[in-house]
Amino acid sequence: MLRDYFKKMRGVTKSPPAVNLSEIMWSWIGAFLGITIVALVSYKVLEGKGLTMIIGSFGASAVLIYGAIKSPLAQPRNLLGGHIFSAVIGVTSYQLFNPHIWLAAAVAVSTSIALMHATKTLHPPGGATALIAVIGGESVYKLGYLYAIIPTAVGASIMLIVALLVNNIPRSRRYPEFWL
């Protein structure tokens, strides 16, 4: 019994094959453009207005929607649904459990995973979006539920548009696999 238990830790298979150079290049281009736009809007347009268009979880989304574009986790439904649901859960959790930040953080992440699962919108960066709503400091707290729209929904939408435009340029790529 115990031996079987530890045996499972050895793994059963090898890692998937590496991608080719073109895949690496197009991942880079997509991520560069996607992050460029949300960062430009954030730092050149919204700076000083108490708003932002970029959150840390977008870096993780970029990995998926520009680097692993076939993944179910990277599809538009997951990108938008995962971020928006998680943002709402994060804000709610902060408002309910503040000042017990540790509890708000744990509830935010775990509940957003559950909700993403239940709605078929699992998107790993969503967990970060929920967490940022709780640990993001004053600038995030004062947005309230606006956080779910700006930066979350609008930022994710911008990244999605870039993904649609860039990922469909090379013949070897297509995006998305599905919408709904």
Next chain:
Amino acid sequence: MDEMKEKKDLPLNIEISDDDIYEAMKNIPGYLDITPADLKEIYKFAYRHALQRITQSVKAHDIMTKRVFSVEKDTLLKEVAELMAKEKISGIPVLEEDGNVTGVISEKDFLSSMGSEDKTHFMAFIAECLQGEGCAAFPVSLQKAEDIMTSPAIIVREDATVFEISNIFFLKNINRVPVTDREGKLLGIVSRADIVRASMLTGKPLS
């Protein structure tokens, strides 16, 4: 003839390998968000599902040979043998007067009735002839179909699935089975070759 002396396990252990999957993944550009092991698992389920769907949905009447020869219970064995030789068939259904299938005669039935001992293998029969004991089977020539036929006949209805028929072939170790309607009237015959043809997923060989 009868090559299935020892019943082997069905070749389910001839399965797709991790390398097959890995190589297949390399054919698809872009990062696949799945491990080769998971993909293999999915493949196996999908394959089993397809096989089940096909073997359950294809019925005896889809694959049977409809132009089927038969003999009567009282047909002389001489004539039975002639007919089988002429039409190059290795087994033939035997009918009652009312047309119902009552038995089947195969090469095996001839062999075992002609040898002194239990000779169901053609080479055993040849061996006996060559040992100079004479291929002395010839009381048989006056016998009738009903004397040597395997009876009661193992038969299937026209809506039997390929899956069921394959099972019968395997379990009973037979090579053909007559297909009848509800009343027992002969409609056709399904042989192992028909099953092989139906098992090729495309319906025709991969060229």
